[in-house]
Amino acid sequence: MYIILAWRNIWRNPRRTFVILMAVIIGVWSMIFLGALMRGMESQMLKNAISTLTGSIQIHHRDYLDDPVVNNSLDDMGRLDTVLNKILGQDSLWAKRVRVNAVVSNARHSGGVTLVGIEPEKEKAVSFIGKAVTQGRYLVKEDKNKILVGRAFLKKFNTKIGNKLILMSQGTDNEIASKAFRIVGVFRAESEAVEKRFAFVPLPQAAGMLKMGNSISEISILLPELDISGKKEVLVAKKLVAALDDITIDDKTIDVETWQDLLPMMKAYLEMSGFFLYIWYFVVFVAMGFGIVNTTLMAIFERMREFGLMKALGMRPFQIIIGVITESFFLLVLGISVGTGFGFLSVAAIARNGIDLSALAAGAEMWGIPRKLYPEIWAQDVVVAGLVVLVLGIFVSLYPAVKAARFTPTQAMTKN
Amino acid sequence: MKLMRYIRWRHDMAIVEIKDIKKTYFQGKVKVEALRGVDLTIDKGEFTAIAGPSGSGKTTLLNIIGGLDLPDGGTVILDGNPYAQMNQASLASLRLHKIGFVFQAYNLIPVLSAIENVEYVMLLQGVPRKEREKKARTILDDVGLEGKYNRRPTELSGGQQQRVAVARAIVSSPAIVLADEPTANLDSKTGESLLLMMKKMNKEKKVTFIFSTHDSMVMAYARRLITIKDGRIVNDETK
Numbered sequence: 001m002y003i004i005l006a007w008r009n010i011w012r013n014p015r016r017t018f019v020i021l022m023a024v025i026i027g028v029w030s031m032i033f034l035g036a037l038m039r040g041m042e043s044q045m046l047k048n049a050i051s052t053l054t055g056s057i058q059i060h061h062r063d064y065l066d067d068p069v070v071n072n073s074l075d076d077m078g079r080l081d082t083v084l085n086k087i088l089g090q091d092s093l094w095a096k097r098v099r100v101n102a103v104v105s106n107a108r109h110s111g112g113v114t115l116v117g118i119e120p121e122k123e124k125a126v127s128f129i130g131k132a133v134t135q136g137r138y139l140v141k142e143d144k145n146k147i148l149v150g151r152a153f154l155k156k157f158n159t160k161i162g163n164k165l166i167l168m169s170q171g172t173d174n175e176i177a178s179k180a181f182r183i184v185g186v187f188r189a190e191s192e193a194v195e196k197r198f199a200f201v202p203l204p205q206a207a208g209m210l211k212m213g214n215s216i217s218e219i220s221i222l223l224p225e226l227d228i229s230g231k232k233e234v235l236v237a238k239k240l241v242a243a244l245d246d247i248t249i250d251d252k253t254i255d256v257e258t259w260q261d262l263l264p265m266m267k268a269y270l271e272m273s274g275f276f277l278y279i280w281y282f283v284v285f286v287a288m289g290f291g292i293v294n295t296t297l298m299a300i301f302e303r304m305r306e307f308g309l310m311k312a313l314g315m316r317p318f319q320i321i322i323g324v325i326t327e328s329f330f331l332l333v334l335g336i337s338v339g340t341g342f343g344f345l346s347v348a349a350i351a352r353n354g355i356d357l358s359a360l361a362a363g364a365e366m367w368g369i370p371r372k373l374y375p376e377i378w379a380q381d382v383v384v385a386g387l388v389v390l391v392l393g394i395f396v397s398l399y400p401a402v403k404a405a406r407f408t409p410t411q412a413m414t415k416n
Numbered sequence: 417m418k419l420m421r422y423i424r425w426r427h428d429m430a431i432v433e434i435k436d437i438k439k440t441y442f443q444g445k446v447k448v449e450a451l452r453g454v455d456l457t458i459d460k461g462e463f464t465a466i467a468g469p470s471g472s473g474k475t476t477l478l479n480i481i482g483g484l485d486l487p488d489g490g491t492v493i494l495d496g497n498p499y500a501q502m503n504q505a506s507l508a509s510l511r512l513h514k515i516g517f518v519f520q521a522y523n524l525i526p527v528l529s530a531i532e533n534v535e536y537v538m539l540l541q542g543v544p545r546k547e548r549e550k551k552a553r554t555i556l557d558d559v560g561l562e563g564k565y566n567r568r569p570t571e572l573s574g575g576q577q578q579r580v581a582v583a584r585a586i587v588s589s590p591a592i593v594l595a596d597e598p599t600a601n602l603d604s605k606t607g608e609s610l611l612l613m614m615k616k617m618n619k620e621k622k623v624t625f626i627f628s629t630h631d632s633m634v635m636a637y638a639r640r641l642i643t644i645k646d647g648r649i650v651n652d653e654t655k
Contacts, residue, residue: 001528001536001539004532005527008527008528012526306525309523311508312482312517313584314509314511314513314537315512315540317508408484408504410485
């Protein structure tokens with residue numbers, strides 16, 4: 001009967017119930033919808049960063065990140081391949097690269113780029129480049145003296161497909177190595193900076209130009225699932241470190257880095273953004289909490305004589321508190337359910353086409369924010385939003401409940 | 417020996433024993449001495465009316481007997497339970513198990529039906545659902561509300577509402593029923609019918625009733641009439 005009593009009590013004043021329900025529904029909806037936008041943005045930023053040649057894990061020569069020159073390269077690929085096959089299994093993908101800073105020039109312009117020698121077929125599965133070609137064609141293993149450049153690069157160098165570019169860098173013999181490449185394709189990336197920065201050639205071409213033999217600069221590994229917390233990557237990296245410790249290649253040690261090591265800014269941003277999301281939840285709740293307290297207090301004062309009667313009949317103070325809390329519980333659960341439903345519906349409505357942020361592209365690009373934002377609902381956020389509203393909602397309802405329970409029957413029954 | 421036996425008999429017979437109770441409260445800044453040393457004993461099975469003009473202290477006295485309010489001085493014992501040694505929770509338990517209340521107005525819980533209002537006290541007492549329902553139906557039949565079990569208070573007349581309140585007050589066989597001006601909001605015909613019903617319960621079920629009233633009809637029906645004025649009992653007569 002307590003449940004019947006609470007349920008009927010909340011519908012005694014439908015208008016008031018509707019107002020408080022709206023507050024809870026809008027609050028929960030905003031928590032879920034904005035949370036989904038934020039998570040979608042985080043996830044896409046990370047995916048973009050990972051597919052922009054970072055990967056889940058990278059393996060380098062120990063000194064490569066501090067001094068990315070051709071001399072700090074990985075050798076003895078046969079033994080490395082054996083370890084990778086053993087530890088990563090068949091689901092994971094990896095690709096070898098030569099990656100070196102170079103100077104590129106044509107008849108009118110010159111500038112710095114990162115020359116990336118890739119295994120075209122493997123690279124397609126590991127990074128963005130395979131799907132990013134918008135003009136011309138992608139590279140093939142057999143290509144000789146062919147280069148793939150970004151759309152912004154093409155514009156900056158005022159050149160076109162079929163034209164030649166001269167690349168210069170330092171070879172392993174410490175002499176300047178240079179080679180002419182013909183543009184076969186143009187790629188488009190999420191940011192113009194990436195389009196200007198990277199130029200891709202087949203790995204044998206880069207290695208040949210730089211006299212690297214069978215050496216490479218890095219191995220980029222893409223794990224089957226992206227873990228935004230980075231825990232899976234750390235686990236795999238640890239296994240790789242343990243396995244690679246047994247290998248000594250030309251007396252050099254090998255470093256294994258996860259995306260968290262390679263993208264410290266991204267790591268910090270993701271941690272901070274999760275924290276801000278929960279602050280947002282709390283702020284929304286505070287606004288909602290005032291509404292809950294105010295409405296519950298109004299309902300309590302209206303029914304003060306009734307509480308007096310209940311106490312006169314033998315109801316104990318804690319039973320009054322439980323009665324009021326049960327009413328709040330119903331309101332909150334109803335509001336949370338409907339708010340969550342609306343949250344899911346509104347996310348579903350924009351999930352297919354996303355939100356176009358290209359108008360903000362210049363500003364967004366600086367932070368690696370994608371041109372199109374696709375919301376992403378995390379179960380954890382839905383649970384936290386629901387729990388924040390439910391637990392704190394019940395907590396703030398305690399104040400009016402205790403107030404109702406503290407009056408003596410005669411005090412309560414003489415209240416107007 | 418005879419005197420001792422008489423004293424023990426008196427003690428066994430008494431349901432309410434009040435000695436020298438005093439109660440003062442403030443109306444704004446004005447001090448009101450509602451009770452100025454009241455002594456009273458009510459026996460089991462009595463049908464008593466406490467009468468007096470407005471502000472004489474009759475409702476205060478009834479509230480103190482019912483444990484809704486505590487006196488500033490003096491002792492109250494209900495069915496062998498001295499109030500002085502009880503906290504709010506014990507008083508609530510005493511009200512739940514020993515006392516039935518009928519108030520002048522705001523008597524029923526508006527969101528519950530007639531039968532649910534009657535069941536409510538038994539629910540607090542922990543009576544099983546089926547037993548609650550059976551007892552509630554029987555008592556509603558007894559007070560003439562057969563077939564009106566599921567009506568909400570707003571769907572009942574004033575007299576019917578008071579009958580539900582009486583049914584709720586006596587359903588769990590309390591030691592005493594306290595009724596604060598139960599006929600005040602009823603027309604004389606409905607009021608009389610309610611009184612007759614309570615008188616019948618008093619006779620047949622030996623339920624002790626104490627009324628506070630200034631209704632002459634209630635006074636006429638009462639077997640014992642206690643008159644209170646300015647916080648003191650000025651007359652106590654048994655018919």
